Amino acid sequence: MTQKEKDTLKKIIENDIVTTEDQITILEEKVKPIAPDCSLGRLTRLEAMGEQDVNNKILDESRVKLTRLKNALLRIDKEMFGICIECEEEIGFGRMSIRPESVRCVACASNL
Helix, strand or coil, X not given: CCHHHHHHHHHHHHHHHXXXXXXXXXXXXXXXXXXXXXXXXXXXXXXXXXXXXXXXXXXXXXXXXXXXXXXHHHHCCCCCCCECCCCCCEXXXXXXXXXXXXXXXXXXXXXX
């Protein structure tokens, strides 16, 4: 991977980190407990609880993604950045620009 590609990926990672942190902040507000005295109807309360479960799942995934992005940012200047941990082939720049936290190439990731 060229230095220019790494610089491009570094900017993508930094932007993704900011976006993910913003998303986490919003989701943390959405997953706060629903007060029992809140004047919602029975169905509306169930819908709100269902939406809260979905938001909790998204929040968990966002936190994992944030950790992986921060780890990618720490690894970006290392020689093994952009190398698949399974087959040790270079991960394509296209994949890395879409998922810069990737540690597996498409072929190895699809075998999981």
